[in-house]
Amino acid sequence: MSKMIVKAPVVQQREIAKSVYQLTLHSPELTQQAVPGQFIHLRVTENYQPLLRRPLSISSVNRDAGTLSTIYRIVGQGTMQLSTFKTDAIIDCMGPLGKGFDLQCHTPLLIGGGMGLAPLVFLAQRLCPRPLEILMGGRNEQELFWQTVYRDICDKIHITTDDGSLGRRGFTVDILPDLLDKGTFDRIYACGPRPMLEAIAAIAKQFAIPCQVSLEEHMACGVGACLSCTCAGTDGKRRKVCTDGPVFWAGEVFG
Ligand SMILES: Cc1cc2nc3c(=O)[nH]c(=O)nc-3n(C[C@H](O)[C@H](O)[C@H](O)COP(=O)(O)OP(=O)(O)OC[C@H]3O[C@@H](n4cnc5c(N)ncnc54)[C@H](O)[C@@H]3O)c2cc1C
Numbered sequence: 001m002s003k004m005i006v007k008a009p010v011v012q013q014r015e016i017a018k019s020v021y022q023l024t025l026h027s028p029e030l031t032q033q034a035v036p037g038q039f040i041h042l043r044v045t046e047n048y049q050p051l052l053r054r055p056l057s058i059s060s061v062n063r064d065a066g067t068l069s070t071i072y073r074i075v076g077q078g079t080m081q082l083s084t085f086k087t088d089a090i091i092d093c094m095g096p097l098g099k100g101f102d103l104q105c106h107t108p109l110l111i112g113g114g115m116g117l118a119p120l121v122f123l124a125q126r127l128c129p130r131p132l133e134i135l136m137g138g139r140n141e142q143e144l145f146w147q148t149v150y151r152d153i154c155d156k157i158h159i160t161t162d163d164g165s166l167g168r169r170g171f172t173v174d175i176l177p178d179l180l181d182k183g184t185f186d187r188i189y190a191c192g193p194r195p196m197l198e199a200i201a202a203i204a205k206q207f208a209i210p211c212q213v214s215l216e217e218h219m220a221c222g223v224g225a226c227l228s229c230t231c232a233g234t235d236g237k238r239r240k241v242c243t244d245g246p247v248f249w250a251g252e253v254f255g
Pocket residue numbers: 039050054055056057058070071072073074075076077078079080115118119215216217218219246
């Protein structure tokens with residue numbers, strides 16, 4: 001699959017939760033090629049401040065309209081700059097980058113923590129009309145605005161919050177064994193904080209359910225040249241999150 005750099009006009013930029021934005025870009029070229037799990041690498045200013053592009057997962061694609069969206073949280077200078085782009089502004093966008101999810105399954109369980117829920121929207125869209133259950137976790141009710149995002153795509157939504165303000169109190173992994181006991185899942189797809197992914201990988205292994213995880217590392221070039229985003233593989237070899245991932249089979253990166 002070839003990557004490209006396009007000048008993509010902003011179709012819409014809106015704040016969907018506190019400091020969380022959905023950015024929709026028009027790029028028929030990117031939307032034709034993108035698969036769930038891939039990301040785009042955005043130049044957020046014209047004066048190269050910050051110098052590096054910022055990676056964001058593709059969170060949905062509308063091929064008919066030629067648009068794709070990302071959902072991102074403002075955490076620093078780059079994402080703050082990005083949030084100032086208005087409709088019709090042009091963004092320099094490289095993509096689609098990385099390896100996506102393997103879609104060969106019948107009864108998947110999606111698990112997302114915090115902003116890790118962003119790439120799973122596109123995945124859920126592509127997995128339809130298969131029966132879809134999602135387990136989502138966040139700090140509190142405000143962080144789980146994701147319910148409304150997934151309401152029309154997923155058949156069942158399971159929720160945990162750290163403070164118990166919505167769903168079960170605790171972490172996603174606290175209720176995962178119970179869900180797997182009761183369900184007939186043949187695949188787990190997970191994205192979120194690394195400790196969560198590590199725990200999910202261990203539980204998936206115990207239940208013998210193939211599991212894919214999407215990793216995030218600090219990233220610079222995004223195309224496999226600079227090696228800043230590497231992580232350890234279970235075979236002792238390094239993996240580049242930008243080109244070998246960001247999606248990996250759990251066994252590749254977690255023992
Ligand atoms: C493949 C990939 C996909 C991503 N998809 C999304 C997405 O869909 N939505 C979203 O909100 N974010 C996503 N991120 C994270 C996003 O790229 C960073 O939040 C962003 O680059 C921060 O830029 P900044 O200049 O605003 O913050 P900076 O000033 O660069 O950093 C602010 C803070 O965020 C931390 N940070 C920065 N980058 C990362 C990272 N990659 N992983 C963990 N912590 C980081 C820094 O350590 C620092 O504490 C993704 C990252 C990767 C690698």
